[in-house]
Amino acid sequence: MAGPTTTAAQRGARRTNGTSSARSRPSRPGPRGGRTRLPSPRTVLVVLAALALVASTVWVLYGSKWLRVRDVTVSGTRVLAPARVEAVAAVPLGSPLASVDTDAIAERLRRELPRIDSVDVVRSWPDGIALEVTERKPVLLLEQGTKFVEVDRKGVRFATVDRQPRGVPLLRLTADQSPSLRRFDTERLIREAVGVAGELPAAVARDTRIVGVRSYDSITLELTRNRTVVWGSGEAGEAKARALTALMKASPKAGHFDVSAPTAPAASRS
Incomplete structure (x- = not known):
């Protein structure tokens, strides 16, 4: 009687050990689970084209010689001499038009020429700055x-x-x-x-x-x-x-x- 009982116990132990081993083995990834998808050639081309467009736009605005300040015009003056307004404005000729600080120019004009009530500093593409002045009127x-x-x-x-x-x-x-x-x-x-x-x-x-x-x-x-x-x-x-x-x-x-x-x-x- 002892023999069969021992054999059955050994078979049960082997089954138990086999189950534990199976559970302890790392699971293998499925055929698709670990695979990284690369962007399609079309997507790569679109991204490269967008980057090229941004780079060319930045170069045209800031690096090229076509969009640089060459002309300054003054309008709206009645008492002030346009040449005086232009001198105080100190527009940086030759600088990229896109980089001109229009707010700083307007503030300088109002500070140094109290006769100016308001002034609009306008970029006039491709190469100009317009100073539109409104003078104070005495009452x-x-x-x-x-x-x-x-x-x-x-x-x-x-x-x-x-x-x-x-x-x-x-x-x-x-x-x-x-x-x-x-x-x-x-x-x-x-x-x-x-x-x-x-x-x-x-x-x-x-x-x-x-x-x-x-x-x-x-x-x-x-x-x-x-x-x-x-x-x-x-x-x-x-x-x-x-x-x-x-x-x-x-x-x-x-x-x-x-x-x-x-x-x-x-x-x-x-």
Whole structure:
């Protein structure tokens, strides 16, 4: 009885060992599992063509002699000399047009030429830079000795000139003793006067010689033919402009107009 039992046990052990060996063997990859697919020739050609296109574009823009700055044009100037604008711009002639720092040129122009209100620096392909300038326009003048300081619609003092530009009124500030200076400084009063000048009807603006400011709410106009206008504060400017236009049409021979209260304007001969 002992013999068959031992034999059966040995067969069972062999089966068990065989199973363990089979489980411990590393699995072989399938016929497709470990194979790396290479790109097709068509894909390789497309990639190479794209790289060649990028390289040629970069070379044309930055390395070739065809797209380099050769010409600078200036437009929009009325007082400034175009040659002066071009000199301050300092556009790097001969440099690749694509590499020109247009923002830096614009900033330099605005900083060194305060008369410039805005400027567009435009690449003009294939080889030009265009400087499109907008100059500040004076709406009032401040006397400074024998010269005049120009003030634009934003209240910016941007230039000093020897002669009074035609059609630009003087600003006369007499607010030294005004209590309003405690609340509104000189710069604020100048801005108020600028605002009034901007609200004037065109016909009145042409005839205005002096804008007087005694305080925040006491602004007057001196016109041609010894006419005066009491404007009051800078508030309700559009309504005051309409009232003044109507008064001048209704009383063309009047010499004094008061629109400080635009709902109750008044006109008189003196």
